[in-house]
Every structure is written in C-alpha cells, then in structure tokens.
Amino acid sequence: MRQHLGLIALLVRDYDEAIGFYVGKLGFDLIEDSDQGGGRRWVVVSPPGAKETRLLLAQAAGGSQIERVGDQTGGRVFLFLMTDDFERDHRAMQAAGVVFLEAPRRETYGRVAVFEDLYGNRWDLLQPSDP
Structure with missing residues (x-):
C-alpha cells in the first residue's frame, strides 16, 4: 500500500490576498483556482517542484x-517548507518581505529559520542535513 498527504487545508481571510502572499512572496505555483459558486473557490498552491x-x-x-x-496550531510551527538551498530561499523570501522571527540557525536535523505567513501562522524554512 502507498499513501501520501495530498492537500492540507489552510484557513485564509481572502483568496486573492492569500494567493498574493503564497504565489507572489513565497514563489509557490498556483495549481488551481476554480469557482465553486456562492463565493467559494477551490484554490490550490504548491511549492515549486513539489510532487x-x-x-x-x-x-x-x-x-x-x-x-x-492565523492560529490553526495555537502558536506552534504549523508547516515545514523544505528546501534544497536554504540561503537562496531565505534571501529571496526576505527580499519579498517575508517576516522571519529569528536568525537562521543550525540544528542537528538541518538549517532552519521560523517565518510567519500573512496571517501569523508559523512556518519553518528548512534545509535538512545530509544523512
């Protein structure tokens, strides 16, 4: 048997402002934006290269x-954005105005820094250590 998580629902205030942040600032791809009627939309975004x-x-x-x-996890880090080049992505995110809550640090599991999305959800930008 093979399973995987396909989608994680993230509560947002407004579709367009959320697309602006995730696509415009984080560089995610807009995979789908379909009208569901009644003001509802099916909006899916994905980090570049995510399968x-x-x-x-x-x-x-x-x-x-x-x-x-902005508080789906009670203030804990909610999502982990994995990268193959921490420095590249950290620089690009800072240049786009993404707010980091700390300086980058090295942990046993990799290079990491916590940032907030436009609603205050906490994320880790994480480049795992080589095995």
Whole structure:
C-alpha cells in the first residue's frame, strides 16, 4: 500500500490576498483556482517542484473559522517548507518581505529559520542535513 498527504487545508481571510502572499512572496505555483459558486473557490498552491502535498487555501466562513485564521496550531510551527538551498530561499523570501522571527540557525536535523505567513501562522524554512 502507498499513501501520501495530498492537500492540507489552510484557513485564509481572502483568496486573492492569500494567493498574493503564497504565489507572489513565497514563489509557490498556483495549481488551481476554480469557482465553486456562492463565493467559494477551490484554490490550490504548491511549492515549486513539489510532487505530492499541496495547500488548499480555504476562505474562512463564519465566526469560529474566522477566529482561527492565523492560529490553526495555537502558536506552534504549523508547516515545514523544505528546501534544497536554504540561503537562496531565505534571501529571496526576505527580499519579498517575508517576516522571519529569528536568525537562521543550525540544528542537528538541518538549517532552519521560523517565518510567519500573512496571517501569523508559523512556518519553518528548512534545509535538512545530509544523512
């Protein structure tokens, strides 16, 4: 048996502002943006070169979902953006205005720095150490 995570739903305030951040600042690819009627859209973005897991940008509907935009994990790092070149991506993200919460550091598992998306969700930019 073979399984994988295909999509991770990420609550956003607005589809277009989220696309602007993930595509415009992080350099993700816009995979799909389909009208679902009633103001809903199916918006999928993906880091360049990613083959399996992608983000479904889900516009929050209603009070409890709106309250959770930017805090889906209680302030912990939520997602891990893996890279094959930490310095290249860190520089590009900083130049695009991405907010890093710390200076890059080396850990036993690799080179890492925490950044926030436009809503305050915490991410790791991570280049794993060679095995």
